[in-house]
Amino acid sequence: MNVTEAIESRRSVHDYADEPLDDETIEELFDRVKYTPSGYNLQPWEFLVLRDEENKRRLRERAFDQAHVTDAAAAVVVLGNSDPAAHADRIFDDWLDKGYLPDEETRDELIDQVEGWRERTEEENRVWTTRSTALGVMTLMYAAWEMGIASGPMEGFDPDGVREEFDIGEGYEPVMLVTLGYPTEDADDLDGPRKLRRPVEEITHFETFDPTPETEPAAEAVEAEASADDD
Amino acid sequence: MNVTEAIESRRSVHDYADEPLDDETIEELFDRVKYTPSGYNLQPWEFLVLRDEENKRRLRERAFDQAHVTDAAAAVVVLGNSDPAAHADRIFDDWLDKGYLPDEETRDELIDQVEGWRERTEEENRVWTTRSTALGVMTLMYAAWEMGIASGPMEGFDPDGVREEFDIGEGYEPVMLVTLGYPTEDADDLDGPRKLRRPVEEITHFETFDPTPETEPAAEAVEAEASADDD
Numbered sequence: 001m002n003v004t005e006a007i008e009s010r011r012s013v014h015d016y017a018d019e020p021l022d023d024e025t026i027e028e029l030f031d032r033v034k035y036t037p038s039g040y041n042l043q044p045w046e047f048l049v050l051r052d053e054e055n056k057r058r059l060r061e062r063a064f065d066q067a068h069v070t071d072a073a074a075a076v077v078v079l080g081n082s083d084p085a086a087h088a089d090r091i092f093d094d095w096l097d098k099g100y101l102p103d104e105e106t107r108d109e110l111i112d113q114v115e116g117w118r119e120r121t122e123e124e125n126r127v128w129t130t131r132s133t134a135l136g137v138m139t140l141m142y143a144a145w146e147m148g149i150a151s152g153p154m155e156g157f158d159p160d161g162v163r164e165e166f167d168i169g170e171g172y173e174p175v176m177l178v179t180l181g182y183p184t185e186d187a188d189d190l191d192g193p194r195k196l197r198r199p200v201e202e203i204t205h206f207e208t209f210d211p212t213p214e215t216e217p218a219a220e221a222v223e224a225e226a227s228a229d230d231d
Numbered sequence: 232m233n234v235t236e237a238i239e240s241r242r243s244v245h246d247y248a249d250e251p252l253d254d255e256t257i258e259e260l261f262d263r264v265k266y267t268p269s270g271y272n273l274q275p276w277e278f279l280v281l282r283d284e285e286n287k288r289r290l291r292e293r294a295f296d297q298a299h300v301t302d303a304a305a306a307v308v309v310l311g312n313s314d315p316a317a318h319a320d321r322i323f324d325d326w327l328d329k330g331y332l333p334d335e336e337t338r339d340e341l342i343d344q345v346e347g348w349r350e351r352t353e354e355e356n357r358v359w360t361t362r363s364t365a366l367g368v369m370t371l372m373y374a375a376w377e378m379g380i381a382s383g384p385m386e387g388f389d390p391d392g393v394r395e396e397f398d399i400g401e402g403y404e405p406v407m408l409v410t411l412g413y414p415t416e417d418a419d420d421l422d423g424p425r426k427l428r429r430p431v432e433e434i435t436h437f438e439t440f441d442p443t444p445e446t447e448p449a450a451e452a453v454e455a456e457a458s459a460d461d462d
Contacts, residue, residue, distance in 0.1 A: 001233055001234055002232055002233055002234070002377065003232055003233070003234055003237045003373050003374060003376070003377035004263060004374065004377060006234045007263045007266050007267075007370055007373070007374060008263070008266055010266070010268075012268050026435065027431055027435070030431045030434060030435045031431045032235060032238045032239070033431075033434070034428040034429060034430070034431055034434060035238050035239055035241070035428060036238075036369070037241075037243050037372070037384050039384075039385075039386040039387070041426050041427070043428065043429045043434075045434060046434055046436060046440070046442060047434055047435050047436065048436045048439075048440045049435055049436065049437050049438075050438060051437075051438070052438050055438055077440075079440070081442075087429065090427065091426075091427060094426055094427035095426065098423070098424045098426065099423075099424075100423070100426070123354045123357070126354070126358050127357055127358055127361050127404075128386070130358050130361045130362050130365070131361050131365045131386065131406060131407065132365075134361070134362045134363075134365035134366050134369075135365050135366075135368065135369045135384075137366065138267070138365075138366045138369035138370060139238055139369060141268070142234050142238070142373065143234060143235065143238060145234070146233065146234035146235060153268050153270075153366075154270075155270040155359070155362065156270070166439070166440055167439070167440060168440050169442075172440075172442075173358075175362065176362065192329070192330075192331070193329045193330075195272050195322075195325055195326065195329065195331070196272070196321065196322060196325035197265040197266060197274065198265060198274045198318065199265070200258055200261045200262045200264075200265055203261060203264070203265060203274075203276055203277055203278055204257065204258070204261045204278050204280055205277060205278065205279045205280065206280050206282075207280075207281060207282075207283050207286055208279075208397070208398070209277070209279045209308075209310070209397055209398060209399050209403075211277060211312075211400075211403075
């Protein structure tokens with residue numbers, strides 16, 4: 001499946017077939033996720049993969065009882081490490097070894113810089129880890145879709161409840177949940193009309209930032225758009 | 232280019248050829264970005280695309296003088312709208328029109344809910360907009376790469392300086408910068424050894440979250456890994 005096809009055909013799915021995801025498939029999937037870029041290559045992402053029925057049920061209780069959490073073959077709690085320096089030594093040793101840094105002094109300066117980020121506000125580090133970890137989630141959803149595995153990204157859950165339920169320490173930000181599984185053959189999510197996307201003219205701005213004010217199209221215009229977009 | 236190939240061959244690039252990106256190409260690219268999923272389909276992303284030399288120079292000054300900002304054909308300031316309800320009316324009207332909501336009352340409840348998010352802390356809304364907008368950035372980088380366009384994601388810049396320089400209102404979060412352009416034929420970024428990626432065994436956790444402690448491999452082990460990873 002080419003990239004454009006994956007981007008245009010991927011839908012958020014809630015209707016999952018009763019077919020498991022085996023260890024090999026999960027490993028193949030996350031082996032692609034690892035290539036996601038991150039600031040300074042610091043890779044703050046962690047993925048808690050739940051396939052056990054009881055564990056999915058516990059997660060569903062913390063996710064406003066959304067049925068696809070237990071219907072999916074796997075439900076993934078996506079976590080971002082809020083410590084920017086968690087992997088700094090390894091990462092910058094690697095840069096030095098591969099010739100991306102001129103000397104050990106430069107490596108040590110980079111480690112110091114990233115360790116200094118520990119002193120930023122908790123808010124800054126939440127934003128920081130959310131940014132790189134979300135890049136990883138998008139890789140996950142495209143890699144899955146090419147493998148025939150649908151995904152359902154969710155931000156509607158109780159983060160403190162999820163923390164408590166799965167013993168997740170304060171140093172990790174619950175970024176999102178993602179359900180994963182093979183879709184049913186007649187999944188409504190895949191067959192129904194595509195939801196509105198803000199058009200390219202509205203989301204791109206050239207040379208100066210002049211956000212398009214929220215336009216309120218007349219009811220007739222909305223109807224016409226809905227029909228036109230009915231793919 | 233299939234998805235796996237795009238994921239595995241994409242690299243962060245700084246060596247750009249002196250070849251412009253025309254309007255049609257930019258439009259084609261962002262026309263794919265728009266399909267990115269977002270919570271409640273609220274699509275908070277905005278992209279300020281700079282191709283003018285003077286504007287790229289102004290951005291570079293706010294981005295620690297990184298040369299690829301001006302070397303690239305385009306430098307993109309990625310912004311996240313911090314107002315969750317900015318597009319709520321349109322989005323939920325669309326859901327109602329397409330049969331995803333049973334009635335107007337449900338639509339109005341959803342609009343109220345999302346408008347209520349305006350009362351969350353500024354921190355929560357920064358995290359919220361960063362999450363969805365970063366998903367869009369990852370789509371941008373894969374869509375670009377399939378079109379032969381390399382990208383250089385950056386979180387190293389002065390967000391307040393960028394705000395000031397480009398008149399970006401307080402309601403928008405500067406999420407990242409991304410440089411875009413055709414790579415040089417001998418781009419070091421594409422030919423050099425791949426940087427270390429945390430292995431799949433380390434980033435995935437099954438049923439319980441037990442983060443692997445930062446392991447400090449002996450110097451010999453790091454060297455061996457660097458050679459093995461020398462692709």
